[in-house]
Structure formats: C-alpha cells, structure tokens
Amino acid sequence: MEYSKEMKNRLKRVEGQIRGVLRMMEEEKDCKDVITQLSASRTAIDRTIGLIVGSNLEECLREQLSKGESTEDVVKQAVELLVKSR
Numbered sequence: 001m002e003y004s005k006e007m008k009n010r011l012k013r014v015e016g017q018i019r020g021v022l023r024m025m026e027e028e029k030d031c032k033d034v035i036t037q038l039s040a041s042r043t044a045i046d047r048t049i050g051l052i053v054g055s056n057l058e059e060c061l062r063e064q065l066s067k068g069e070s071t072e073d074v075v076k077q078a079v080e081l082l083v084k085s086r
Contacts, residue, residue: 001056010048017041049085053078 021037057078064071 014044
C-alpha cells in the first residue's frame, strides 16, 4: 500500500503533539492539561488509523472486484484491524 502525504503529515502532527506533552510534563504543567493533550494525540492517531484502514479497504475491494472475487474476507480483515486498534 502506498501511504499518502496526508497520512504522513497527520503522524508528523501527532509527533509534535507528543513532544509538546513531554515538554508540559517537564515543566510540571497541570495534570488536566497534560491529559487533554494526550487525549487529543490519541484521537489524532485513531483518525489516522481509520484513514489508513479505509484507504487500504478501498484499494483491496477494487482489486477483488476487478478479479471477480468475493470481497467478504477483505471487509472482515478491515473490521478486525479497526477492532484491534482500539
């Protein structure tokens, strides 16, 4: 699978968020603020996972359909990836 620039940029933003959280911890910022930023990072990661799984699912479905094959296994695998990521 080819990972888009958008996918990579999302992870770069998450990387920046995590660095910011570490800096907040080093500066002994309030727990609520740290947790808020960690939660935002987790949400960003979850959305990136969804984007990657969705793009992969679309690609795999097109491939299966072009071959005239069943798409059931591809959909099951995508659902399993999403469940596993939680």
